[in-house]
Amino acid sequence: MTDVSPAAAAPTSFDSANSAHPAAPVLYETHSHTPLCKHSVGMPDEFAEVAVARGLxxxxxxxxxxxxxGYHASCRMAQEQFDEYLRLVRKATATWAGRLDVLLGMESDYVPGCEAYIRRLHQRADFHYILGSVHPQVREYKQLYYKGDPFAYQRLYFTHLAEAAETGLxxxxxxxxxxxxxxxxxxxxERALPFICEALDRIAATGIAMEINTSGVNKAISQMNPGPEILREIAQRGIPMVIGADAHKPGRVADRFEEALGHLKDAGFTHIHLFRERKKQAIAIDIALASLRPAAAAVR
Ligand SMILES: [Zn+2]
Ligand SMILES: [Zn+2]
Known part of the structure; x- marks a missing residue:
C-alpha cells in the first residue's frame, strides 16, 4: 500500500484560510456519474472544475x-454506449492532464447470477476503480427478492453485499x-446489527473496501451510507474506507467530505483510501482534511 503523503507541502498546522500556503491536493471524488446514466446532469468538464475548486x-x-x-435500463448506459463512455472519460482525462487526475471507473451492480457477465465487462477496459453496488430500490431487484417482509429484505441485502465482496470482482x-x-x-x-455484523465478518475476510457515501443525507433516512453504528463495526474489523459523494451534478462533487471525514475519525479510522489502477492507496485523514478548500469557493 502506498501512502499518498505530499507531506512537505502539507504542514500539519495548515489553516485552510491561509491561501499563501495551500496544502497539496490529495483527495479524489471517487463516485460520480455522467448523462449516460440518464439521471445525472453536467459533463465531466463541469465536474472537474468543481473538483479543482474544492482542492481535489x-x-x-x-x-x-x-x-x-434490459435490467434497470432506465438509469444506465445501453450496451452499445459502452465505447462512447470510454471515449467520454478518455477525453476528460486528456483535457485535464496536469491539472486534475480524471480516472475511468465504473459502478457495477451485483445481482446473484451476474458474475460471469460482470467479469467479462471488467475485462473490456483498463479501469482504475470498480464500485460494487447492490441497489435495493431497483424494480427488477425488488421483484426478485422482496417477498413482503421488509426486515427479511434488509437481511438479504446485507447477505448480497457479502456475496458481492466474495466474488472478488x-x-x-x-x-x-x-x-x-x-x-x-x-x-x-439495533435489530439489524447482528445480521449486518455477520455480513461484515465475511466482507472483512475478502480485503475489499467499503464506501462512505455522502449522498445519503439527501435520502429518506438523512444519514450518510453507512450510518454511525455500522461505521463503528466496519472500523473494528479494519475494513478500508473510501469517500465518495455519488455526484449526479457538478455542485455535489466532494459534497460534505469534511463532515464524512469527521464521521470516520469519530468511528476510529485514521486513514481513508482511494483506488488507482485498481490498487489501494492510503491517505491520512488529517492530511485529507487540510487539503480541502471550502465548498463556498467551489463552482456550484
Ligand atoms: Zn449506486
Ligand atoms: Zn452512483
Whole structure:
C-alpha cells in the first residue's frame, strides 16, 4: 500500500484560510456519474472544475455499468454506449492532464447470477476503480427478492453485499446500508446489527473496501451510507474506507467530505483510501482534511 503523503507541502498546522500556503491536493471524488446514466446532469468538464475548486487531486467517473436483458435500463448506459463512455472519460482525462487526475471507473451492480457477465465487462477496459453496488430500490431487484417482509429484505441485502465482496470482482462496496431507505419506517439498526455484523465478518475476510457515501443525507433516512453504528463495526474489523459523494451534478462533487471525514475519525479510522489502477492507496485523514478548500469557493 502506498501512502499518498505530499507531506512537505502539507504542514500539519495548515489553516485552510491561509491561501499563501495551500496544502497539496490529495483527495479524489471517487463516485460520480455522467448523462449516460440518464439521471445525472453536467459533463465531466463541469465536474472537474468543481473538483479543482474544492482542492481535489482527482476525480473518478463511475457510471452505472450496462446490464443484460434490459435490467434497470432506465438509469444506465445501453450496451452499445459502452465505447462512447470510454471515449467520454478518455477525453476528460486528456483535457485535464496536469491539472486534475480524471480516472475511468465504473459502478457495477451485483445481482446473484451476474458474475460471469460482470467479469467479462471488467475485462473490456483498463479501469482504475470498480464500485460494487447492490441497489435495493431497483424494480427488477425488488421483484426478485422482496417477498413482503421488509426486515427479511434488509437481511438479504446485507447477505448480497457479502456475496458481492466474495466474488472478488469489485474494489469497494458502494453506499453499504442503502436498504435502510427502502422501508424507512421498518429500519431499526439495533435489530439489524447482528445480521449486518455477520455480513461484515465475511466482507472483512475478502480485503475489499467499503464506501462512505455522502449522498445519503439527501435520502429518506438523512444519514450518510453507512450510518454511525455500522461505521463503528466496519472500523473494528479494519475494513478500508473510501469517500465518495455519488455526484449526479457538478455542485455535489466532494459534497460534505469534511463532515464524512469527521464521521470516520469519530468511528476510529485514521486513514481513508482511494483506488488507482485498481490498487489501494492510503491517505491520512488529517492530511485529507487540510487539503480541502471550502465548498463556498467551489463552482456550484
Ligand atoms: Zn449506486
Ligand atoms: Zn452512483
Amino acid at each position: 487531486r482527482g476525480y473518478t467517473i463511475t457510471c452505472h455499468c450496462p446490464m443484460e436483458d 469489485y474494489d469497494c462496496l458502494a453506499h453499504p446500508d442503502l436498504v435502510k431507505n427502502e422501508f424507512p419506517s421498518a429500519w431499526n439498526v
